[in-house]
Amino acid sequence: MALYSEKVMDHFRHPRNVGVIEDADGVGEVGNAKCGDIMKMYLKIEDDVIRDVKFETFGCASAVASSSMATELIKGRPVSEAMQLTNRAVAEALDGLPAYKMHCSVLAEEAIRNALDDYYARHPEKEKEA
Amino acid sequence: MQIYADNAATTRMSPEAVAAMLPYLEENFGNPSSLYAAGQRAREALEAAREKVARCIGADPRGIVFTSGGSEADNQALLSAAALGQKAGKRHIVSDAIEHHAVLHTLKKLEKDGFEVTLLPVHENGVVRPAELEAALRDDTCLVSIMYANNEIGTIQPIREIGGICRRRGVPFHTDAVQAVGHLPIDVRADGVTMLSASAHKFHGPKGVGFLYAAPGTPLVNLIEGGAQERGKRAGTENVPGVVAMSVALEQAVGRLPAHAALAALRDRLIAGLAEIPHAALNGDAEKRLPSNVNFCFEGIEGESLLLMLDDLGICASSGSACTSGSLDPSHVLLAIGRVHDVAHGSLRLTLGDDATEQQVDYIVQAVRQVVAQLRSFSPVWRDLTAGKTPFIL
Numbered sequence: 001m002a003l004y005s006e007k008v009m010d011h012f013r014h015p016r017n018v019g020v021i022e023d024a025d026g027v028g029e030v031g032n033a034k035c036g037d038i039m040k041m042y043l044k045i046e047d048d049v050i051r052d053v054k055f056e057t058f059g060c061a062s063a064v065a066s067s068s069m070a071t072e073l074i075k076g077r078p079v080s081e082a083m084q085l086t087n088r089a090v091a092e093a094l095d096g097l098p099a100y101k102m103h104c105s106v107l108a109e110e111a112i113r114n115a116l117d118d119y120y121a122r123h124p125e126k127e128k129e130a
Numbered sequence: 131m132q133i134y135a136d137n138a139a140t141t142r143m144s145p146e147a148v149a150a151m152l153p154y155l156e157e158n159f160g161n162p163s164s165l166y167a168a169g170q171r172a173r174e175a176l177e178a179a180r181e182k183v184a185r186c187i188g189a190d191p192r193g194i195v196f197t198s199g200g201s202e203a204d205n206q207a208l209l210s211a212a213a214l215g216q217k218a219g220k221r222h223i224v225s226d227a228i229e230h231h232a233v234l235h236t237l238k239k240l241e242k243d244g245f246e247v248t249l250l251p252v253h254e255n256g257v258v259r260p261a262e263l264e265a266a267l268r269d270d271t272c273l274v275s276i277m278y279a280n281n282e283i284g285t286i287q288p289i290r291e292i293g294g295i296c297r298r299r300g301v302p303f304h305t306d307a308v309q310a311v312g313h314l315p316i317d318v319r320a321d322g323v324t325m326l327s328a329s330a331h332k333f334h335g336p337k338g339v340g341f342l343y344a345a346p347g348t349p350l351v352n353l354i355e356g357g358a359q360e361r362g363k364r365a366g367t368e369n370v371p372g373v374v375a376m377s378v379a380l381e382q383a384v385g386r387l388p389a390h391a392a393l394a395a396l397r398d399r400l401i402a403g404l405a406e407i408p409h410a411a412l413n414g415d416a417e418k419r420l421p422s423n424v425n426f427c428f429e430g431i432e433g434e435s436l437l438l439m440l441d442d443l444g445i446c447a448s449s450g451s452a453c454t455s456g457s458l459d460p461s462h463v464l465l466a467i468g469r470v471h472d473v474a475h476g477s478l479r480l481t482l483g484d485d486a487t488e489q490q491v492d493y494i495v496q497a498v499r500q501v502v503a504q505l506r507s508f509s510p511v512w513r514d515l516t517a518g519k520t521p522f523i524l
Contacts, residue, residue, distance in 0.1 A: 012435070029510065059435070060434035
């Protein structure tokens with residue numbers, strides 16, 4: 001059996017939503033180079049909907065795939081829904097991750113949460129729903 | 131193009147070694163301990179293999195103990211020397227920071243049993259300094275264990291000098307030569323080696339077989355009890371097919387040593403090609419280095435991603451990143467030569483085979499260049515480095 005599912009390899013080989021949003025409404029960064037994984041998420045939000053999302057990742061294949069999948073799961077979704085994204089949902093959408101790589105999906109969840117927190121911090125008038 | 135560039139992990143078996151082992155799986159399946167002719171044929175093959183192996187490292191055949199591989203040999207060597215030291219009230223061992231875990235973990239176990247271990251530094255070039263080793267020796271030092279060549283960065287240690295020091299000071303000297311046997315000319319007597327560990331699958335022999343050389347008169351403790359095989363030092367019915375194949379593979383590997391200048395030239399071509407990638411650095415000494423080994427760090431990327439993308443391009447390689455080691459820390463070897471975590475995660479080890487070609491080397495350079503650029507294109511670390519937000523390390 002291969003180390004990763006076909007879906008992980010697909011998202012690793014062809015990551016979706018790679019890049020930077022210069023005028024992002026929320027930016028989140030988690031991890032550090034010391035432990036080998038860094039994820040950065042950029043959100044463009046209009047009318048409480050995530051209109052665009054981009055990511056950059058330094059890390060292993062499962063980190064790249066987790067960030068890519070997470071962007072797919074929240075793109076075009078309401079902010080309130082994105083707040084509910086769990087690492088489990090990311091891992092499941094990837095047809096599973098090896099147990100010792102589950103932390104990569106946790107990082108993806110945290111990166112998105114982090115970017116949304118940044119958005120809320122910039123918009124104190126908005127009510128946080130989660 | 132398909133290129134197997136992970137020969138330090140394991141090697142493809144030589145066809146001659148495969149052919150040599152088959153008769154001992156088929157018609158000559160007898161147990162060497164049996165008295166009838168079929169058993170004795172196996173015994174003769176075993177002893178002939180012992181002589182062949184011994185000849186390849188300049189050893190007395192009586193000093194060769196066949197084992198299940200390098201790790202077992204390392205364990206037996208260290209535990210034997212420690213047991214002997216214990217009896218004499220000597221409980222200090224000198225080794226170094228870049229040993230294989232078969233040595234390091236055994237040393238940890240000995241520390242728990244009350245031994246004191248000095249791990250010598252290997253400095254930026256990954257090489258032990260004999261003067262520092264000599265200075266570390268004490269009256270109660272019962273063993274020096276320094277690897278012949280490193281499995282990750284390929285650095286070759288000054289074994290003969292260390293052997294001379296140990297001989298002069300009367301301290302037993304073990305060397306983990308798993309990466310060196312069949313790859314470097316070895317003469318245990320001239321090198322002053324008391325014990326040496328080797329593994330067949332690193333020199334085109336089969337997996338699951340290796341040997342420990344212990345100079346005659348060196349007391350060994352058994353790791354496995356249960357029979358009088360291997361002069362009572364390693365119980366269990368001998369792996370006759372494996373041992374026979376190992377001896378054939380080793381003889382061939384030693385026969386190829388004179389051609390290694392060509393391999394070293396290919397290694398240097400690969401090093402020169404990869405050095406052109408910006409913010410990349412060679413790990414380990416450029417000259418005191420196995421002719422097959424190339425190990426680089428690339429800033430701003432992570433090793434596992436690098437390996438998987440290279441695999442897609444047909445290249446098998448390895449890395450010292452935490453993700454590939456299954457632990458949170460990157461390679462202890464890279465950390466020992468002063469690479470910080472951030473860049474140690476972005477390491478790549480390529481270990482060429484004897485059959486490597488210039489075309490292969492050039493293809494690897496082009497593939498690594500492409501993959502490193504691709505990974506950097508979406509690395510937030512690389513973005514911060516190139517934007518001047520964080521300083522480059524390499």
